[in-house]
Amino acid sequence: MRSIIFYSALSSVLSVKAQNITQTSSISFSATPVSTAVPSATVPADTPVPGQGDYPPVQYLCEDGSNTTYCPGVLLQDVQLAGIFPDSKTFVDKPTNGSLNDTLAAFNALGSNVSVGQVENFVNNNFKGEGLDLNQIPIEGFVQSPAILNNISDPIYKAWTSIVNSYWTLLIRETNESSICNGQCDSSLIPLNHTVVVPGGRYREIYYWDSRWIIEGLLKSELYSYAWNLLQNMMDFIDVYGYIPNGGRKYYVNRSQPPMFIQMLDAYIKVTGNTTILERALPLASAEMEWWANNRTFNYTSPYTNRTVLVAHYAVNNSAPRPEGYVEDYETVTGASPPLNDTEKAELYSELATGAESGWDYSSRWTKQPLLNVSDNNPALRTLNVKAIIPVDLLSLLSGDHALLADLYDLYANSTGNMVGSNSTSGSNSTDIVQNNSTGTSSSGNSSSPAFYHRQQAQAFSDAVLDLCWDPEKSWFYDFNTTSNSRSSVYSPAGAWPLWQNITPSELSNNETAALAFVSGSRFLLGKYSGIPSVASLLYTGLNWDFPNSWPPHLHTTIKAFETLGRLYPDASTLNNLTIPYSEVAQGQLGVQEADLQPQPASTIGNVTLQTQEAQGKPWPLALSIEYANRYLGAAFCSWYSTGGAIDGLLTQLPLSELNATGTYTAGQSGVMFEKFNATDTDAAGGGGEYTVQVGFGWTNGVVLWAAGEYGQYLPSPTCPMIPIIEVNGNGNSSVYSNGTSVEGTGSRANGTSGNATSSLLFAGYRIPREEWKRAADEH
Numbered sequence: 101m102r103s104i105i106f107y108s109a110l111s112s113v114l115s116v117k118a119q120n121i122t123q124t125s126s127i128s129f130s131a132t133p134v135s136t137a138v139p140s141a142t143v144p145a146d147t148p149v150p151g152q153g154d155y156p157p158v159q160y161l162c163e164d165g166s167n168t169t170y171c172p173g174v175l176l177q178d179v180q181l182a183g184i185f186p187d188s189k190t191f192v193d194k195p196t197n198g199s200l201n202d203t204l205a206a207f208n209a210l211g212s213n214v215s216v217g218q219v220e221n222f223v224n225n226n227f228k229g230e231g232l233d234l235n236q237i238p239i240e241g242f243v244q245s246p247a248i249l250n251n252i253s254d255p256i257y258k259a260w261t262s263i264v265n266s267y268w269t270l271l272i273r274e275t276n277e278s279s280i281c282n283g284q285c286d287s288s289l290i291p292l293n294h295t296v297v298v299p300g301g302r303y304r305e306i307y308y309w310d311s312r313w314i315i316e317g318l319l320k321s322e323l324y325s326y327a328w329n330l331l332q333n334m335m336d337f338i339d340v341y342g343y344i345p346n347g348g349r350k351y352y353v354n355r356s357q358p359p360m361f362i363q364m365l366d367a368y369i370k371v372t373g374n375t376t377i378l379e380r381a382l383p384l385a386s387a388e389m390e391w392w393a394n395n396r397t398f399n400y401t402s403p404y405t406n407r408t409v410l411v412a413h414y415a416v417n418n419s420a421p422r423p424e425g426y427v428e429d430y431e432t433v434t435g436a437s438p439p440l441n442d443t444e445k446a447e448l449y450s451e452l453a454t455g456a457e458s459g460w461d462y463s464s465r466w467t468k469q470p471l472l473n474v475s476d477n478n479p480a481l482r483t484l485n486v487k488a489i490i491p492v493d494l495l496s497l498l499s500g501d502h503a504l505l506a507d508l509y510d511l512y513a514n515s516t517g518n519m520v521g522s523n524s525t526s527g528s529n530s531t532d533i534v535q536n537n538s539t540g541t542s543s544s545g546n547s548s549s550p551a552f553y554h555r556q557q558a559q560a561f562s563d564a565v566l567d568l569c570w571d572p573e574k575s576w577f578y579d580f581n582t583t584s585n586s587r588s589s590v591y592s593p594a595g596a597w598p599l600w601q602n603i604t605p606s607e608l609s610n611n612e613t614a615a616l617a618f619v620s621g622s623r624f625l626l627g628k629y630s631g632i633p634s635v636a637s638l639l640y641t642g643l644n645w646d647f648p649n650s651w652p653p654h655l656h657t658t659i660k661a662f663e664t665l666g667r668l669y670p671d672a673s674t675l676n677n678l679t680i681p682y683s684e685v686a687q688g689q690l691g692v693q694e695a696d697l698q699p700q701p702a703s704t705i706g707n708v709t710l711q712t713q714e715a716q717g718k719p720w721p722l723a724l725s726i727e728y729a730n731r732y733l734g735a736a737f738c739s740w741y742s743t744g745g746a747i748d749g750l751l752t753q754l755p756l757s758e759l760n761a762t763g764t765y766t767a768g769q770s771g772v773m774f775e776k777f778n779a780t781d782t783d784a785a786g787g788g789g790e791y792t793v794q795v796g797f798g799w800t801n802g803v804v805l806w807a808a809g810e811y812g813q814y815l816p817s818p819t820c821p822m823i824p825i826i827e828v829n830g831n832g833n834s835s836v837y838s839n840g841t842s843v844e845g846t847g848s849r850a851n852g853t854s855g856n857a858t859s860s861l862l863f864a865g866y867r868i869p870r871e872e873w874k875r876a877a878d879e880h
């Protein structure tokens with residue numbers, strides 16, 4: 101069952117708002133200093149670079165003969181395997197100093213059997229700093245006090261959200277033409293015509309699915325022109341490539357990411373009411389869907405119903421290391437024992453790139469044996485099986501995309517009197533012609549109309565989700581594994597995406613008990629872990645998209661699923677206990693026995709209550725949304741505060757001793773926004789995977805603004821498990837502790853009585869350092 105979306109009334113109200121960007125104020129701008137990595141050998145300079153003579157085949161993205169510096173080949177491999185940068189992405193983001201020909205000539209002059217020292221000099225002499233091909237630029241039309249702030253009751257959250265609102269200034273970029281010598285130097289950057297908003301850290305360029313949550317935040321910040329620009333960039337991508345690449349670098353053009361363009365377009369139009377974008381967007385959105393249809397979908401016979409259903413998977417044609425993860429992929433593939441033959445190597449490289457296309461790089465969802473070694477990703481990665489998985493989130497998204505696109509075609513027809521003409525069943529090209537429809541009415545009943553076609557596609561994917569992915573006994577949605585011809589048992593927040601996209605099994609639509617069974621795992625996790633409960637999975641593998649990492653997109657999509665249940669059950673009951681024990685979770689839903697769950701270290705809970713007062717007495721879908729929003733904002737806030745954040749007149753920066761105690765603070769920081777969090781520790785960032793945790797961060801900020809905007813009226817003051825919250829008192833010059841968790845030896849902070857800001861007594865319970873925690877978890 102799918103809810104119909106009515107745009108017209110909304111658009112007339114909101115078109116006024118969209119224009120209303122006059123209440124703006126300027127914001128001071130000084131570009132964040134760019135620190136670029138200097139090559140530094142970790143072995144004696146005369147050590148030969150490993151792997152020479154064993155190079156991967158030329159990839160199709162480089163087939164035009166452009167033996168560029170970022171394409172897999174001799175130069176790239178020799179530089180990457182020289183090991184002169186700790187992060188493989190650094191080198192491929194460096195523009196050259198001179199022309200490509202000069203750079204290649206300098207490299208060729210090194211001759212054969214190059215040494216690490218030679219490579220170090222070559223890079224030093226021929227390349228600029230990574231990311232210099234983009235410029236940070238001042239924000240225009242900044243809105244100091246967007247309306248969402250009025251929704252937030254708690255003064256600390258309100259002031260902090262206002263700070264997060266200003267962080268867009270750190271993430272706005274445009275192409276730096278001079279650093280790429282107006283196209284004469286070599287650079288992996290895909291120059292774009294419009295400003296971009298980047299995730300941050302090593303992610304210096306635009307990212308496809310990240311932009312979904314960045315736009316959500318930009319809209320809450322009333323920065324409509326930046327949302328418009330992101331959409332224009334996405335459309336330019338489709339124009340040029342026929343699809344949207346993983347990110348804005350040429351080394352990403354062999355793959356896409358979860359298809360979010362139509363979702364972003366829809367969000368933009370719902371908020372701004374500006375439908376003028378549709379004229380360009382509709383044919384391009386159709387083209388994108390066509391690309392997925394032609395390249396990533398197939399028919400599959402369901403073992404459950406014997407019906408043939410339309411399904412999709414991630415699948416990347418690639419037989420070389422990912423340029424931005426070269427060392428990691430090379431080691432994964434060449435370190436296999438027994439050694440892989442060329443066909444097996446190519447297949448594993450393809451699997452690695454495919455994992456990156458999924459956005460979940462990497463996860464137990466995609467591996468045959470996820471638990472081989474939690475401190476070394478490679479053994480599990482060698483069992484990657486991504487292409488054989490039909491991901492429940494991808495199917496749901498494609499269904500939702502087609503459904504929204506059909507609605508957008510109707511909206512366009514109604515708003516202009518035009519009908520975008522017959523598209524397309526699979527195989528047609530994307531250049532739809534705008535035809536006049538004299539009635540200006542919905543085209544959905546017309547079987548040759550695009551809206552009709554897209555509704556059919558939406559239904560087909562939705563049918564597949566319900567057939568292959570829905571498990572009525574476990575009351576959750578799972579990936580489908582074509583290798584075993586059965587549903588996967590890995591519980592993950594991807595299973596909430598069908599409800600997010602309004603795909604509702606009949607069991608859930610008129611039976612509140614069944615709906616409660618669906619959220620039973622969510623309720624249990626809310627009580628079990630102190631951090632954000634929409635954790636990537638329950639398997640602790642050391643991979644980036646597994647326990648204990650909780651990612652901002654999943655907080656948003658899980659709450660959206662709760663909101664769908666709220667619409668299905670407008671009179672939902674209130675529950676005395678929102679959290680439940682494992683024994684009350686729908687049998688088998690979590691895919692692991694209680695004893696196999698990772699523990700919640702008591703030391704990282706403090707005495708923070710796991711349920712808020714504010715959620716009590718509310719219908720359960722709303723109560724769950726409040727709890728999840730509260731956990732998310734708590735984690736984003738506490739990790740920001742524990743890395744040096746302060747709020748003028750409200751919140752004092754923690755003393756240095758305390759900042760150092762959290763283990764995430766780097767000298768000089770003044771509060772950072774992490775890309776991911778730790779489900780067991782509200783103060784901490786996530787970890788694991790192939791790169792160190794990044795800060796910035798586009799989707800984190802977007803989801804903060806969204807969650808604060810939607811649920812801010814229900815949020816209690818923040819409490820951070822292992823750190824005090826030091827508020828500036830009425831005099832403005834001394835501090836009191838309030839709201840904080842009580843720390844042994846005080847017991848006074850919870851009621852706001854004064855304490856000593858620097859007393860070490862207050863900080864008796866330092867967190868267990870992550871490494872120790874890992875060991876404890878291993879032993880468990």
Ligand SMILES: OC[C@H]1O[C@H](O[C@H]2O[C@H](CO)[C@@H](O)[C@H](O)[C@H]2O)[C@H](O)[C@@H](O)[C@@H]1O
Nearest residue numbers: 299303307310346424425456459460461
């Ligand atoms: O370099 C490793 C991988 O980095 C990216 O993936 C991660 O960051 C992205 C940007 O925030 C995010 O979209 C993705 O979900 C993360 O796993 C990149 O997208 C990968 O292609 C790349 O190999």
